[in-house]
Amino acid sequence: MTIELNGLSKTVGSKLILNDIDLVLEDHKIYGLLGQNDSGKSSLMKVIMNVLLPSEGHVLIEGETGADRPEKLKQLYFLTQDDIYPKRARVKDLVRWMASFYKEFDTANCKRLLDTYHLDENRRYYSLSQKEKSLVKSSLAFSVDVDYLLLDEPGYGLDVYHRHAIYDDLLASCKRHPKTVVLASHVIDEITAFLDEVIILEDGQILVHDSVERLANQAVLVCGAERPVRDYLQGKEILGQEYDDGFIEAVILTGEDVADAAEELTLSRLNLQELFIQLTRDVRQAGGAGNENE
Ligand SMILES: Nc1ncnc2c1ncn2[C@@H]1O[C@H](COP(=O)(O)OP(=O)(O)OP(=O)(O)O)[C@@H](O)[C@H]1O
Numbered sequence: 001m002t003i004e005l006n007g008l009s010k011t012v013g014s015k016l017i018l019n020d021i022d023l024v025l026e027d028h029k030i031y032g033l034l035g036q037n038d039s040g041k042s043s044l045m046k047v048i049m050n051v052l053l054p055s056e057g058h059v060l061i062e063g064e065t066g067a068d069r070p071e072k073l074k075q076l077y078f079l080t081q082d083d084i085y086p087k088r089a090r091v092k093d094l095v096r097w098m099a100s101f102y103k104e105f106d107t108a109n110c111k112r113l114l115d116t117y118h119l120d121e122n123r124r125y126y127s128l129s130q131k132e133k134s135l136v137k138s139s140l141a142f143s144v145d146v147d148y149l150l151l152d153e154p155g156y157g158l159d160v161y162h163r164h165a166i167y168d169d170l171l172a173s174c175k176r177h178p179k180t181v182v183l184a185s186h187v188i189d190e191i192t193a194f195l196d197e198v199i200i201l202e203d204g205q206i207l208v209h210d211s212v213e214r215l216a217n218q219a220v221l222v223c224g225a226e227r228p229v230r231d232y233l234q235g236k237e238i239l240g241q242e243y244d245d246g247f248i249e250a251v252i253l254t255g256e257d258v259a260d261a262a263e264e265l266t267l268s269r270l271n272l273q274e275l276f277i278q279l280t281r282d283v284r285q286a287g288g289a290g291n292e293n294e
Helices: 041-048 070-075 091-101 107-116 130-141 160-176 188-194 212-218 226-233 272-280
Strands: 003-012 015-025 030-035 056-061 076-079 148-152 180-184 197-202 205-211 219-225 237-244 247-253 266-269
Touching: 003 041, 015 041, 015 056, 015 205, 030 041, 030 188, 041 076, 041 148, 041 180, 056 070, 070 076, 076 130, 091 107, 091 130, 107 130, 130 160, 148 160, 160 180, 160 188, 188 272, 197 212, 197 272, 205 212, 205 272, 212 219, 212 247, 212 272, 219 226, 219 272, 226 237, 226 247, 237 272, 247 272
Parallel strands: 030 180, 030 197, 076 148, 148 180
Antiparallel strands: 003 015, 003 056, 197 205, 219 247, 219 266, 237 247
């Protein structure tokens, strides 16, 4: 069972918010969906969920579109940051609705999680604090044993202790019922350890899609004068580069020992968060370095 996005674009008004996305989400993998604010993470998940309709291209769930086979969408669950619940809904209503809509919903597990976080089911959802709302949403999401979970910043408003607690709940949910997870987050360091693959979005396009193992272990920043850097980059896998007044900064993937590089080059290994910052930083904020194509 896979989800496949082919040539997918979305335009809202005159703005292109998703741009020609090709992506295959494979069985039982956990994908980290990374990107600066407004890069298109939520929009991408909404298009997969058929909440937003693509302007071009399509999303296939086991080879069929959600429009053709709406029941396929029941194999997906989306934790969204949008306010989707009725105004006066109580927590216990949400639990009841989940159980009636998803046959795979584990009510006992959900109640146990709500209990763990001291959440009173009689409270009205919109009277809860941001922390409590996030814990309710994650308790619901991690109790529905569908094949695909799309999670839009599930740790929003949570402190580091509770963020780690819900990562544990997520992993327990994957253990109970193996599933494919797409996890959008701005807290990269905390999630790297349990991701299989990373997708970095920029301006609605996929900038990088690779295994976390390769990105976290093989990313290197190469800096130096143009000539030696260009010589070193020959035949290397380049993820991004910037040229500024005779100097180049390039991000590459390499399994080679960085100590073997020429003396006039500076090479430093990047962890996933550093790689993300390096690839997506705003050039103006980074000190005016121009793109080499400018
Ligand atoms: N319904 C809409 N109408 C107009 N513009 C929209 C709409 N939905 C999204 N956008 C625009 O699309 C772009 C991508 O938004 P999106 O919410 O998908 O980004 P994001 O990566 O999830 O951001 P964040 O990390 O801040 O949650 C933004 O420029 C946003 O303003």
